[in-house]
Amino acid sequence: SQTIHQWPATLVQPVGSPLSLECTVEGTSNPNLYWYRQAAGRGLQLLFYSVGIGQISSEVPQNLSASRPQDRQFILSSKKLLLSDSGFYLCAWSVKGAPTDTQYFGPGTRLTVL
Amino acid sequence: AQSVSQHNHHVILSEAASLELGCNYSYGGTVNLFWYVQYPGQHLQLLLKYFSGDPLVKGIKGFEAEFIKSKFSFNLRKPSVQWSDTAEYFCAVTLNTGGFKTIFGAGTRLFVKA
Numbered sequence: 001s002q003t004i005h006q007w008p009a010t011l012v013q014p015v016g017s018p019l020s021l022e023c024t025v026e027g028t029s030n031p032n033l034y035w036y037r038q039a040a041g042r043g044l045q046l047l048f049y050s051v052g053i054g055q056i057s058s059e060v061p062q063n064l065s066a067s068r069p070q071d072r073q074f075i076l077s078s079k080k081l082l083l084s085d086s087g088f089y090l091c092a093w094s095v096k097g098a099p100t101d102t103q104y105f106g107p108g109t110r111l112t113v114l
Numbered sequence: 115a116q117s118v119s120q121h122n123h124h125v126i127l128s129e130a131a132s133l134e135l136g137c138n139y140s141y142g143g144t145v146n147l148f149w150y151v152q153y154p155g156q157h158l159q160l161l162l163k164y165f166s167g168d169p170l171v172k173g174i175k176g177f178e179a180e181f182i183k184s185k186f187s188f189n190l191r192k193p194s195v196q197w198s199d200t201a202e203y204f205c206a207v208t209l210n211t212g213g214f215k216t217i218f219g220a221g222t223r224l225f226v227k228a
Contacts, residue, residue, distance in 0.1 A: 004157075032214065043118065043204065043218035059215070090158065102148070103216065105158040 002027035006106040019078040023091030031093040033074040038088040116141045120219035135190040137205030144210040147188040153201045197228040
């Protein structure tokens with residue numbers, strides 16, 4: 001069966017520090033991968049999606065970036081965190097060729113920027 | 115701009131009460147519709163989905179949702195809730211444009227009193 005992992009589970013970082021959140025998927029090949037952010041009282045906002053290694057599309061301009069160095073690895077990064085980057089970050093995957101189908105979510109990372 | 119509205123942010127019910135959570139979206143084209151649920155301490159997971167066909171969709175744990183195209187709505191229902199239904203519920207719409215854009219509502223927190 002497929003599983004999706006995210007780490008760390010929680011993170012507290014000072015403003016201006018770098019960020020690296022990692023997501024890995026097991027049990028499937030060549031998935032579509034997604035990064036979402038959930039701010040308090042708001043829905044999930046799609047940040048990035050990827051259809052393959054090295055292929056990243058950004059939905060929202062911001063100081064975050066994403067990379068996909070391996071088929072089942074998706075990394076969210078920042079060079080300098082802002083206070084507004086605080087939130088709950090979710091990684092998700094869906095079956096290749098079915099981008100409008102069900103997405104499967106990881107456990108999330110709660111990021112607090114102080 | 116496309117959006118998804120969930121009418122209630124917090125709902126409190128007693129066990130055996132009936133549930134209806136509203137969801138409306140703004141997009142004139144073809145959509146796929148989802149309800150996701152996040153139980154306390156668990157991953158966000160699919161509750162049910164509508165792609166085509168019968169507009170009344172049945173999901174897990176006795177939930178159902180009805181797609182009313184003329185009203186741009188996809189309301190979630192359950193005739194008799196249980197304490198274990200306490201969770202946060204998200205309505206989501208994926209625009210069937212060949213792209214990857216999924217728009218989530220802000221979520222509804224349901225608390226069921228035993």
